[in-house]
Structure formats: structure tokens, C-alpha cells
Amino acid sequence: MIINHPLLGPRDAQEFVYLGDATLIDRPDWQASEALDRFYEYLYLRDNPAGMHRELWFHEQGDRSWLVVTRNTVTHEITSVELARDVARARGRSK
Amino acid sequence: MRYSGFKIIAQALTGHRGWKPVWREPEPKRSYDIVVIGGGGHGLATAYYLAKEFGEANVAVVEKGWIGSGNVGRNTTIVRSNYLLPGNEPFYEFSMKLWEGLEQDFNYNAMVSQRGVLNLCHTDAQRDAFTRRGNAMRLHGVDAVLLDREGVRRIAPFLNFDNARFPIKGGLLQPRGGTVRHDAVAWGYARGADTHGVDIIQNCEVTGFRIENGKCLGVETTRGFIGAKKVGCAVAGASSQVMAKAGMRLPIESHVLQAFVSEGLKPLLPGVITYGAGHFYVSQSDKGGLVFGGDIDGYNSYAQRGNLPVIEDVCEGGMSLMPMIGRARLLRSWGGIMDMSMDGSPIIDRTDIEGLYFNGGWCYGGFKATPASGWCFAHLLATDMPHPNAAAYRFDRFRKGLMIDEKGMGAQPNLH
Ligand SMILES: Cc1cc2nc3c(=O)[nH]c(=O)nc-3n(C[C@H](O)[C@H](O)[C@H](O)COP(=O)(O)OP(=O)(O)OC[C@H]3O[C@@H](n4cnc5c(N)ncnc54)[C@H](O)[C@@H]3O)c2cc1C
Numbered sequence: 001m002i003i004n005h006p007l008l009g010p011r012d013a014q015e016f017v018y019l020g021d022a023t024l025i026d027r028p029d030w031q032a033s034e035a036l037d038r039f040y041e042y043l044y045l046r047d048n049p050a051g052m053h054r055e056l057w058f059h060e061q062g063d064r065s066w067l068v069v070t071r072n073t074v075t076h077e078i079t080s081v082e083l084a085r086d087v088a089r090a091r092g093r094s095k
Numbered sequence: 096m097r098y099s100g101f102k103i104i105a106q107a108l109t110g111h112r113g114w115k116p117v118w119r120e121p122e123p124k125r126s127y128d129i130v131v132i133g134g135g136g137h138g139l140a141t142a143y144y145l146a147k148e149f150g151e152a153n154v155a156v157v158e159k160g161w162i163g164s165g166n167v168g169r170n171t172t173i174v175r176s177n178y179l180l181p182g183n184e185p186f187y188e189f190s191m192k193l194w195e196g197l198e199q200d201f202n203y204n205a206m207v208s209q210r211g212v213l214n215l216c217h218t219d220a221q222r223d224a225f226t227r228r229g230n231a232m233r234l235h236g237v238d239a240v241l242l243d244r245e246g247v248r249r250i251a252p253f254l255n256f257d258n259a260r261f262p263i264k265g266g267l268l269q270p271r272g273g274t275v276r277h278d279a280v281a282w283g284y285a286r287g288a289d290t291h292g293v294d295i296i297q298n299c300e301v302t303g304f305r306i307e308n309g310k311c312l313g314v315e316t317t318r319g320f321i322g323a324k325k326v327g328c329a330v331a332g333a334s335s336q337v338m339a340k341a342g343m344r345l346p347i348e349s350h351v352l353q354a355f356v357s358e359g360l361k362p363l364l365p366g367v368i369t370y371g372a373g374h375f376y377v378s379q380s381d382k383g384g385l386v387f388g389g390d391i392d393g394y395n396s397y398a399q400r401g402n403l404p405v406i407e408d409v410c411e412g413g414m415s416l417m418p419m420i421g422r423a424r425l426l427r428s429w430g431g432i433m434d435m436s437m438d439g440s441p442i443i444d445r446t447d448i449e450g451l452y453f454n455g456g457w458c459y460g461g462f463k464a465t466p467a468s469g470w471c472f473a474h475l476l477a478t479d480m481p482h483p484n485a486a487a488y489r490f491d492r493f494r495k496g497l498m499i500d501e502k503g504m505g506a507q508p509n510l511h
Contacts, residue, residue, distance in 0.1 A: 020507070045345065050336055074398055
């Protein structure tokens with residue numbers, strides 16, 4: 001698989017480390033009253049879809065940036081690659 | 096029809112015209128007492144033990160393709176019970192004992208071969224870990240032998256003992272481990288289940304559940320609705336997909352694992368050997384092919400095929416451990432979809448939906464579990480009580496912090 005890095009261009013997936021579903025960006029609020037339930041879901045439960053999957057890859061052997069890769073889990077086709085930083089900021093994180 | 100040596104001779108003399116199909120191809124009935132989803136090893140074993148051990152006569156297995164088309168027909172056939180943790184070891188040893196009596200029990204040649212499983216260690220720390228594991232096994236009454244370097248050399252003189260970076264320091268041997276002909280396990284259980292009256296319904300995909308007032312009434316399939324008092328799901332890599340139809344999210348990710356076989360060679364490997372410095376394991380099939388594999392590819396996948404980096408990684412492991420493997424030609428490689436759980440251990444439990452039960456999260460090691468998984472799932476389905484040997488495999492262990500994490504990796508499925 002080739003990951004088209006937004007800053008570095010096409011890179012071999014071997015240079016990256018895979019973390020999992022990009023919902024891991026949305027860390028629950030630890031002070032919320034239902035925090036225990038939210039953290040259980042956040043840590044352990046996954047949609048695990050057959051088809052389009054937004055997922056976190058870390059460019060360990062490169063610029064060490066986190067990417068959100070949209071990839072089809074049935075065909076392995078990658079349709080979009082974003083910087084995780086941009087994705088998190090667009091959701092109002094890390095202002 | 097019972098199989099025996101006499102039957103084979105009689106058939107040979109009469110031109111093999113008397114063999115009968117090994118199981119029926121029934122139309123689905125309107126309803127059953129118990130419907131098992133998934134005609135892999137676990138689903139078929141569940142149905143077999145339901146009928147044979149728990150007296151359930153009205154059972155069906157529904158399989159979307161043909162039986163054995165999933166992981167039961169794709170794995171590298173290794174069976175062992177060399178686990179460390181108390182939640183796991185009694186279960187896998189129960190499975191090993193069932194393997195030992197399986198062929199007599201279901202009257203089918205599954206080529207159970209206890210040729211030994213040898214895990215190599217390459218550092219002092221690794222040997223300490225193996226000593227601990229071996230002791231844990233022996234405390235559970237399981238055979239474990241710690242070998243030094245010369246002990247390993249006696250069994251496998253062809254290994255690369257001169258590797259300066261990863262010297263072989265010894266190994267942990269489980270003599271009762273070995274290999275089993277994977278397809279024959281599916282066929283043997285299917286035949287046994289069918290003989291005890293189970294309907295095996297192939298080409299029948301479960302597309303949904305009929306759930307009313309929190310109670311499961313049966314399954315919607317491509318061949319119509321099939322009613323059931325109880326439904327057990329054992330679909331391995333498709334677990335999340337199927338259970339999502341009942342509104343559930345699971346602590347599981349699906350990943351692809353690849354396997355490889357070389358051209359046929361003369362007898363070479365005495366048993367199963369695993370490399371402790373890279374991820375590589377190898378055995379030799381009775382046809383002579385070297386059967387080997389390594390890590391999962393490491394990203395969510397339903398593709399049933401992997402990518403080249405892992406092939407390269409596995410072959411590097413092979414070359415580093417036994418350089419002569421470079422002379423053999425690779426014949427085939429393939430992939431299967433693993434139900435990787437969040438702690439690397441399986442789940443055999445009921446769900447919050449009455450009448451709906453789940454069996455999955457087997458990761459890349461569920462073949463060895465097939466007999467015990469079937470038995471324990473049948474026990475749960477028939478009696479509504481967990482089998483003592485599978486009592487730790489509950490859904491709520493994640494919420495309660497009671498993970499069974501053999502490798503100590505945390506909630507990261509691709510590292511288990
Ligand atoms: C390459 C590879 C090597 C492995 N090596 C080993 C090993 O050496 N030792 C070991 O112990 N384990 C090994 N495993 C793991 C082991 O094969 C699996 O854990 C085990 O086979 C899973 O259980 P099963 O046999 O029931 O799965 P499967 O055979 O996959 O059965 C699941 C069945 O469910 C069916 N299904 C799916 N969705 C539906 C639906 N909607 N409706 C109806 N049916 C459905 C599928 O078609 C399939 O037949 C390996 C796996 C792979 C892929």
C-alpha cells in the first residue's frame with residue numbers, strides 16, 4: 001500500500017505504524033458524569049466496518065506526523081489522507 | 096456409515112462405488128431449537144457437541160458459503176496448550192485433551208499428529224519468560240520441557256546456531272503439541288453433527304436478526320427467515336459485521352493474517368518450530384510442503400489477502416532461522432480474516448439480547464481451540480451456564496478491567 005502523505009508525497013505503508021480507528025482522536029471528557037462508560041467504549045469497542053474506514057497511521061520512519069487515512073478495508077484502496085492535526089483542529093481541538 | 100480399515104479394503108475391491116455423501120444437503124426448516132451461525136470449525140464443533148453431548152436434536156448450522164471456506168480451511172494447523180494465564184491454560188488444555196480423543200470420538204481421520212511444538216529463545220530474559228511459562232503449564236498438569244542449546248540441537252540440528260545477533264539459547268518444548276489436518280476437522284465435525292441429526296445449511300447467509308422486546312426470535316437469511324429459540328454466532332472474522340445487525344459493537348478488529356507453503360520436500364522438520372527473535376513459525380505437512388507464517392499485516396482488513404511487506408518480513412525470519420529454506424520454492428500464499436480482540440483472548444458469552452449468544456475474538460490462534468470452543472459454547476447454549484473452563488471469556492471483562500492479556504500489550508489488537 002502507498003500512503004499519499006499530505007506533506008511528503010507518496011510513501012510506502014511500511015514506513016508507518018498503524019494505530020486504529022480515527023475515532024481515537026475524540027478522547028472523552030474525563031470529568032463528564034458518564035465518563036466511565038464513555039472511556040470503556042472509547043478504549044474497547046470498535047465499529048470495525050467492511051468498507052470505508054478512517055484510521056490513524058503514524059509516520060514513524062518519516063516525519064513522525066500522525067495521519068488520518070481513509071481506506072477501504074475490503075480492497076485496501078486509499079481514497080484520502082489528511083494530517084491528524086488538521087482533522088482534530090477542524091473539530092475544535094487543540095486551539 | 097462408519098469408517099474402518101475393513102470398509103476401505105471392501106471399497107477398494109468393489110471399485111469405490113459404495114461411498115456415500117458425508118452429510119445431507121437439507122432445506123432449512125421453518126424453525127429450530129438452536130441455530131448456529133457460521134460453518135467454520137467452531138460452529139460445526141458446537142453443533143456436534145450440542146447434539147452428541149447435550150442431547151439437542153433440533154439444531155441447524157447456517158453457513159454463507161460452503162463449510163470450511165473460512166479460517167478453518169486457511170490456518171497453519173498448529174495445536175498446542177502452552178499458555179501462561181489462568182483464564183486461558185485450563186481451556187486450551189481441555190482442547191488438547193479433546194484433540195487427543197477426537198478421531199475415535201467422531202470416527203474420522205483428522206491426522207492429529209503430536210509431533211511437538213518448540214518455541215526458541217535467544218536471550219536470557221526470554222529464557223526466564225519461558226521458564227515461567229513452562230512452570231505455569233506444569234502447575235496446570237500440562238507437559239512442558241525446557242531445553243538448552245544442545246537439547247535444541249539434538250531435535251533440529253539444521254537451525255542457524257551461529258547467528259551472532261540472535262543466538263539460539265534454548266527452547267520451550269511442548270511434546271504433546273503438533274498439527275491437525277484442518278479441512279478434515281471441518282469435515283469430521285460436519286459429518287458427526289449430520290449423523291446426530293443436525294441440519295447443515297450451506298449457501299445461506301445470515302442478513303439480520305428478528306429481535307422483539309429484547310428477545311431474539313431467529314435469523315433472517317438469504318434463504319428466508321429461520322426461527323430459533325436460541326441463536327449462537329460463531330463467524331470468526333465476520334463477527335463485528337454479523338453482530339452489528341443485532342445492534343452490537345464488539346471489542347474486536349478484523350485483521351488479515353497470511354500463510355505460506357513451499358514445494359513438497361522430503362521429511363525435514365521433526366515438528367513445529369517457532370523463532371523467538373522474529374515472528375516466524377514453520378512445520379512440514381504430510382505432503383512435504385513447509386507450512387509457515389508470521390505476523391498479521393497489522394491494519395483492519397476484510398480482503399482475505401495481504402501485502403508484500405509481511406511476506407518479506409516472514410521470509411527474512413525464515414532465512415535467519417534456517418537458511419536452507421532459501422533453496423525451497425514458495426508454492427502458494429493466502430490470507431484469512433482474524434477476529435482480533437482487545438486483549439488477545441476470546442469471548443464465549445451470552446449477550447444482552449435474550450436468546451442470542453456469541454463466540455469469537457479468536458485472533459490467529461483459534462484453530463487449536465476448535466474442540467473446546469465447540470464444547471464450551473454448546474454447554475452455554477444448552478444449559479445457559481458457562482463451562483468452568485471458559486468462564487473467564489466474558490464480554491464484561493473489558494469494562495471490569497479483567498483482561499486476559501497473554502502478551503501484556505493493552506487494548507491494541509494488532510499487537511496481540
Ligand atoms: C493464515 C492463518 C493461519 C492460522 N494459523 C493458526 C494455527 O496455526 N493455529 C491456530 O490455532 N489457529 C490458527 N489460525 C486461526 C484459526 O484458523 C481461526 O481462529 C479459527 O479457524 C476461527 O474459527 P472458525 O474455524 O470457526 O472460523 P471460520 O472457518 O472462518 O468460520 C466462520 C464461518 O462463518 C461464516 N460466516 C461469516 N459471515 C456469515 C453470515 N453472515 N452468515 C452465515 N455464515 C457466515 C464464514 O463463511 C465462515 O465459514 C490461523 C488463521 C489464519 C487465517
